[in-house]
Amino acid sequence: xxxxxxxxxxxxxxxxxxxxxxxxxxxxxxxxxxxxxxxxxxxxxxxxxxxxxxxxxxxxxxxxxxxxxxxxxxxxxxxxxxxxxxxxxxxxxxxxxxxxxxxxxxxxxxxxxxxxxxxxxxxxxxxxxxxxxxxxxxxxxxxxxxxxxxxxxxxxxxxxxxxxxxxxxxxxxxxxxxxxxxxxxxxxxxxxx
Amino acid sequence: xxxxxxxxxxxxxxxxxxxxxxxxxxxxxxxxxxxxxxxxxxxxxxxxxxxxxxxxxxxxxxxxxxxxxxxxxxxxxxxxxxxxxxxxxxxxxxxxxxxxxxxxxxxxxxxxxxxxxxxxxxxxxxxxxxxxxxxxxxxxxxxxxx
Numbered sequence: 001x002x003x004x005x006x007x008x009x010x011x012x013x014x015x016x017x018x019x020x021x022x023x024x025x026x027x028x029x030x031x032x033x034x035x036x037x038x039x040x041x042x043x044x045x046x047x048x049x050x051x052x053x054x055x056x057x058x059x060x061x062x063x064x065x066x067x068x069x070x071x072x073x074x075x076x077x078x079x080x081x082x083x084x085x086x087x088x089x090x091x092x093x094x095x096x097x098x099x100x101x102x103x104x105x106x107x108x109x110x111x112x113x114x115x116x117x118x119x120x121x122x123x124x125x126x127x128x129x130x131x132x133x134x135x136x137x138x139x140x141x142x143x144x145x146x147x148x149x150x151x152x153x154x155x156x157x158x159x160x161x162x163x164x165x166x167x168x169x170x171x172x173x174x175x176x177x178x179x180x181x182x183x184x185x186x187x188x189x190x191x192x193x
Numbered sequence: 194x195x196x197x198x199x200x201x202x203x204x205x206x207x208x209x210x211x212x213x214x215x216x217x218x219x220x221x222x223x224x225x226x227x228x229x230x231x232x233x234x235x236x237x238x239x240x241x242x243x244x245x246x247x248x249x250x251x252x253x254x255x256x257x258x259x260x261x262x263x264x265x266x267x268x269x270x271x272x273x274x275x276x277x278x279x280x281x282x283x284x285x286x287x288x289x290x291x292x293x294x295x296x297x298x299x300x301x302x303x304x305x306x307x308x309x310x311x312x313x314x315x316x317x318x319x320x321x322x323x324x325x326x327x328x329x330x331x332x333x334x335x336x337x338x339x
Contacts, residue, residue: 029303031284031336046303058320060262100299101323103263193284193306193336 073111073137081147275309282336289326
């Protein structure tokens with residue numbers, strides 16, 4: 001009995017040690033994040049936003065804008081994947097980057113980003129001054145996220161396609177459009193990529 | 194008279210040999226590229242950083258800068274080559290710097306995966322996220338788990 005007790009405690013300690021990895025902080029824009037096969041990961045949003053913005057900034061989309069900087073209204077982004085997530089995870093990165101770039105301004109008066117308080121404040125201001133605010137955006141930003149899956153034996157593959165278009169309101173035509181595909185393959189989720 | 198005949202015969206023989214030689218020449222143009230082996234200057238190397246593991250695997254071979262179509266943003270194209278025969282799984286990011294040489298405020302560079310087959314050359318084209326970005330540095334690291 002006396003001999004078995006330490007062995008029992010050692011076995012418990014060993015099993016507890018094998019129980020898993022302790023939680024730690026990782027760089028959410030680095031390569032240490034978890035890569036899943038059944039959902040869009042945080043790095044997928046970052047990579048997609050980076051590629052799409054790179055394409056947008058390289059285009060002459062804003063060159064013929066009627067005012068500088070032009071005003072963009074963000075439309076709803078359609079999530080056509082099998083998983084539920086807030087598409088703002090992509091759009092907020094795009095909004096932030098566009099605003100910081102100084103190339104355009106995002107409207108909070110119309111579109112998916114419409115803010116009730118902003119509109120109320122604007123209505124009060126226009127009532128006081130007597131001037132009607134021009135809330136008409138010059139462009140709208142629309143998008144869609146798609147998913148395509150494939151399987152070969154135990155290996156699964158999933159492709160997420162991030163599509164984004166900039167539409168000129170005056171002509172109702174695309175002035176810029178691009179997509180970014182992100183494909184992940186494997187049999188299970190992994191830490192790091 | 195016999196001397197003249199001899200000269201005419203020799204001239205005809207030479208012309209015949211020349212015609213045969215020309216007809217045997219390859220008909221494919223073999224014009225060399227103006228810059229068959231792209232190179233990167235030591236000055237340009239300051240724009241490129243790799244970890245020690247990748248140093249001998251991924252090499253920059255060409256770097257070009259210009260202005261994007263919007264007329265304000267810096268545009269950069271880098272060509273990298275996998276100098277080995279094995280596929281290299283790497284990640285890279287671009288650090289944009291302002292005129293003071295500091296990282297561009299509000300812009301956190303994102304790691305982008307890149308697959309380079311053995312010997313492959315890939316072009317990476319990036320546009321600065323703001324006209325305030327006047328300099329840049331590519332940073333390459335080896336993918337985890339390889």
